[in-house]
Amino acid sequence: GAVVSQHPSWVICKSGTSVKIECRSLDFQATTMFWYRQFPKQSLMLMATSNEGSKATYEQGVEKDKFLINHASLTLSTLTVTSAHPEDSSFYICSASSGNEQFFGPGTRLTVL
């Protein structure tokens, strides 16, 4: 299947700082990418849908000014957690769509101290 990468795989930061997570589709072009977060022992929660060249669509309850999404090219989407707080600590996973199927990245573990 298609390969999706995420960088970094884990990050630890101080409260109040901003953290950027990259999601790349390595061998295909993805017009749509998705960002999820997953709390321990919970399923994935969709945060937003990212379309290349346009503004992201956020799910209800997700603060768009807190979680900035940029989808600058057909192979790259970024999620920036601004002014991170301990409650933002979570596992963030992206996926890239080929049109019929979503392929998931390996995830990024964010820990905010």
Next chain:
Amino acid sequence: KQEVTQIPAALSVPEGENLVLNCSFTDSAIYNLQWFRQDPGKGLTSLLLIQSSQREQTSGRLNASLDKSSGRSTLYIAASQPGDSATYLCAVRPKGGSEKLVFGKGTKLTVNP
């Protein structure tokens, strides 16, 4: 609103046993259904994708069935191995313009040697 339920939440079996994981969804208007595997602290690996027009898909020791009218899918794992231990997630893509997936909470499988 589409909801996906997976039963059981956890399952422990001895090595070599055949087993079935269950997934049910409330709205039969789906585009496709996917089964994923997630290892601890990792992203999702797609196992099988069943289109709404299909009744089953097979890959190696895995067989997934879909009964759209009753809102059910099963993942059958033959001759289980310790390496099959993971959390198995079921997700449906509702019909419509969006490519969003709706996930179940998963079944945590442990295969004991």
